[in-house]
Structures are given as structure tokens and as C-alpha cells.
């Protein structure tokens with residue numbers, strides 16, 4: 001644990017909701033992440049882990065304070081890890097000019113375009129650095145063969161592309177209101193052109209709808225949860241139907257739950273987060 005500094009620890013549903021900070025080599029800055037250790041972490045059995053990736057404007061705090069997930073993580077005995085959404089405390093020109101690019105909007109990609117490429121490497125941060133750090137620092141409680149991922153909006157995109165780009169790394173995946181086809185929507189186009197440049201052939205490597213057409217890994221079922229009253233869904237930022245169609249074209253099982261009247265907020269997430277934990281637990285504990 002010598003690389004980690006404890007920021008906070010709160011007892012919740014018999015376990016502990018903690019936040020740690022550490023120096024990230026990928027992002028070249030100090031980063032916070034959350035980890036929920038359920039009551040079962042006190043025992044001898046190693047536990048599954050779910051990574052949760054948050055959306056635009058979030059830190060590691062939104063999910064842990066608003067979703068109520070701890071009740072379900074405690075019931076199932078699942079550790080839950082939540083990274084921040086971008087590098088912090090590094091000054092890149094233009095990084096705070098808009099809420100959907102730069103700070104709090106790392107999009108879980110590895111930027112290749114200057115000046116972003118030095119720090120904006122959230123893809124490798126989540127799927128390599130933090131993934132390994134959790135297994136090392138919490139080796140006494142983590143089962144390395146039972147790791148899943150979920151996320152919301154930009155983080156739902158992150159969960160999907162992390163799974164599809166790294167076959168087998170995550171055994172289960174689900175997403176709330178994910179940006180499913182970023183190359184076709186305004187948020188995605190802004191982020192992918194800004195971080196990767198104008199060559200659109202490179203964007204497809206970070207687009208779940210494109211990636212699933214080439215997926216060649218262990219069997220996978222995608223669980224998508226979408227509020228039908230979500231303004232970003234109505235404005236066609238999210239495009240879950242495009243991902244469903246791509247999945248069906250290549251025979252990848254997908255479940256899309258369209259929830260009447262639910263919006264893009266944590267009210268949607270907190271309502272259905274228990275169902276997502278049931279879905280992940282069934283896969284991770286089989």
C-alpha cells in the first residue's frame with residue numbers, strides 16, 4: 001500500500017467506502033480513486049471487482065455519493081473501484097474551456113494529438129495502471145479472474161470500449177446511458193477529433209459500435225440501460241440502437257432496457273443499479 005494515500009474512509013452497509021490518492025505514471029499527476037470494500041473483504045475469500053467509470057463533469061465522488069450502490073455491493077460481496085474522469089492539476093491550454101472536453105472529460109481514450117497526448121491517457125490509466133494497482137495493493141482481497149466494468153454516459157462508452165478493446169480483461173460489462181457510437185454524435189466527434197486528430201479511421205478504435213463488429217474474444221453479453229426521457233438520448237448523443245444493430249449483425253448478445261420517462265441523471269442510475277449488480281454477480285460468480 002506504500003504508493004497509496006488514504007483520503008477518506010466511511011463505513012457503509014457493513015463495509016468501507018474509501019478514497020485513495022496516488023501518483024499516476026500514465027497521467028503524470030496525482031489522482032484520486034474510490035474503492036468500496038464490502039463486509040466480506042474481512043474474510044478469507046477473494047472477491048470479484050467491478051470498475052465503475054463516471055461521466056462528463058464527474059469526479060470519483062458522484063457515483064459513491066449518489067447511486068446507492070453500496071447496498072448491492074455488500075449484498076453480493078463485490079469490491080467496487082471508481083477512477084476520476086480526467087487528469088487533474090495539469091494545465092493544458094484550453095482544458096477548462098468547456099464541460100465536455102479536457103478536465104472531467106478524458107473520454108477514457110489515449111490521446112495522440114498534442115498537447116493532450118502527454119497527460120490524457122485515461123484508456124491506459126484505467127485498463128493498465130489502475131487495473132494492475134488494484135490487484136497489487138489489494139491482493140489479499142481481489143480475485144484477479146473476476147473483474148467486471150460498468151459506467152455512465154461518457155463512462156458507459158469507457159466501459160464498453162475498455163471491454164471490446166481488451167478481450168477477456170473484463171468478464172462482465174454494463175452501462176447506463178452510454179455514448180454508444182461516438183463517431184456519429186457531437187460529444188464524441190468533439191472529443192475524438194480533439195484527442196486523436198482529424199483522421200477518422202483512428203476514431204473507430206474507440207467506438208463501441210465499430211469495435212463490436214470486429215470483436216473476437218470470450219463470449220460476452222452487453223447490458224445497456226437507457227432512459228427514454230433522457231435529453232441526450234433524444235438529441236442523439238448516445239445512439240444505443242446503433243450498437244444494438246451492430247451487435248445483432250455479428251451475433252453478440254445485447255440487452256437494451258429502455259426505461260420510460262427516466263432522464264440522464266443519477267435518479268435513473270440509483271433506480272436500476274441493483275439490477276446491474278445482479279447481472280454482474282451472476283457472471284462473475286459463475
Ligand SMILES: N[C@@H](CCC(=O)N[C@@H](CSC=O)C(=O)NCC(=O)O)C(=O)O
Nearest residue numbers: 055056057058062099152153154155266
Ligand atoms: N452540465 C451538463 C450536464 C452534465 C451531466 O449531465 N453530466 C452527467 C454525465 S453526462 C455524460 O457523460 C453526470 O453524470 N453528471 C454528474 C451528476 O452527478 O449528475 C448540462 O448542463 O447539460
